[in-house]
Amino acid sequence: MALTNEIVQQKLTDKFGEQLTYWEQPYGMLTFVAEKDINIKVLQFLFDDEELKFRFLTDLQAVHYPDNKGAELAVVYHLHNLVDNIRIRFKVFTDIQKPDVFTATGVYESANFMERETYDFYGVNFVGHPNLIRILNVDEMDYFPMRKEFPLEDQTRIDKDDEMFGR
Amino acid sequence: MSRPVQYNNTIKFAGIPEGYMGEGFMATNFEKVVSLARKNSIWPLPFATSCCGIEFMATAASHYDIARFGSERMSFSPRQCDLLMVMGTISKKMGPILKQVYLQMAEPRWVIAVGACASSGGIFDTYSVMQGIDQVIPVDVYVPGCPPRPEAILDGFMKIQELVHAEGLRRRESDQYKELMNSYGIQ
Numbered sequence: 646m647a648l649t650n651e652i653v654q655q656k657l658t659d660k661f662g663e664q665l666t667y668w669e670q671p672y673g674m675l676t677f678v679a680e681k682d683i684n685i686k687v688l689q690f691l692f693d694d695e696e697l698k699f700r701f702l703t704d705l706q707a708v709h710y711p712d713n714k715g716a717e718l719a720v721v722y723h724l725h726n727l728v729d730n731i732r733i734r735f736k737v738f739t740d741i742q743k744p745d746v747f748t749a750t751g752v753y754e755s756a757n758f759m760e761r762e763t764y765d766f767y768g769v770n771f772v773g774h775p776n777l778i779r780i781l782n783v784d785e786m787d788y789f790p791m792r793k794e795f796p797l798e799d800q801t802r803i804d805k806d807d808e809m810f811g812r
Numbered sequence: 813m814s815r816p817v818q819y820n821n822t823i824k825f826a827g828i829p830e831g832y833m834g835e836g837f838m839a840t841n842f843e844k845v846v847s848l849a850r851k852n853s854i855w856p857l858p859f860a861t862s863c864c865g866i867e868f869m870a871t872a873a874s875h876y877d878i879a880r881f882g883s884e885r886m887s888f889s890p891r892q893c894d895l896l897m898v899m900g901t902i903s904k905k906m907g908p909i910l911k912q913v914y915l916q917m918a919e920p921r922w923v924i925a926v927g928a929c930a931s932s933g934g935i936f937d938t939y940s941v942m943q944g945i946d947q948v949i950p951v952d953v954y955v956p957g958c959p960p961r962p963e964a965i966l967d968g969f970m971k972i973q974e975l976v977h978a979e980g981l982r983r984r985e986s987d988q989y990k991e992l993m994n995s996y997g998i999q
């Protein structure tokens with residue numbers, strides 16, 4: 646029998662129970678929220694299980710919700726079962742004051758660069774990552790540019806020549 | 813039926829500099845000879861990072877033909893180049909590399925910033941993009957446009973030719989020039 650979202654959800658609920666919440670299927674893609682501390686356990690289970698076989702990490706990134714106090718940063722994992730061609734997605738939320746999330750590099754090697762990128766733009770501290778340094782931006786940058794705490798038009802910036810732009 | 817032969821009689825030759833001429837000799841100002849030679853054999857170094865580079869390829873191809881100005885020889889080694897053509901968005905991370913390329917060029921050297929991005933950052937008013945390459949290297953000519961048409965690039969190139977032609981041999985030794993270089997941290 647082909648693998649369906651319902652089977653995936655059932656297996657995950659049997660294993661983790663109440664720790665997984667907010668189940669939904671937007672556009673047919675199974676999505677849920679996991680507790681921050683068990684993110685690697687969930688990934689490992691999805692990878693190892695003989696029926697689920699989610700062995701490809703499509704993408705890993707973060708989202709900043711500035712109004713979601715205490716859980717501002719969401720780290721999103723996109724997984725793909727290449728045998729049955731099923732994709733799922735799950736999120737973990739973390740406090741922006743202490744953005745520590747366990748690294749997925751132990752399960753997926755490809756998480757290495759993706760976590761570096763997520764750290765680069767959102768400042769998520771991936772605990773246990775072998776080389777957590779900036780990957781795309783300049784090394785001297787002292788902020789995380791994709792966080793929503795920066796105005797799009799910053800009037801105080803000095804690298805733009807006002808003479809040319811009539812500000 | 814044979815086609816009528818057409819001769820291209822619109823070729824413009826570089827003028828002979830002022831001087832004293834007699835049979836078999838000519839005496840003139842050394843500076844004028846050197847600047848004439850420099851002006852008509854500028855070797856460009858294309859530093860193309862995005863769409864302006866595509867326009868430059870059109871400029872270098874047969875239709876617009878930058879070779880008409882003595883610049884058919886694109887060099888991809890900065891050490892042999894006279895003109896650095898920066899075409900496209902330069903991110904802040906690319907800045908030090910651009911400066912390194914400029915430092916590797918031998919004097920005399922000229923720089924042309926082609927397009928809005930290289931000149932001012934263009935539409936990329938953002939954290940990762942350098943707001944004009946004149947923050948890291950001195951620029952001689954700015955070509956506006958997003959991207960500029962090949963005609964505009966050629967016009968900018970001819971402006972560079974004018975600069976090369978008018979530049980005295982000792983300009984690069986002058987205090988003003990050294991001050992300019994020092995303001996960019998270049999010795």
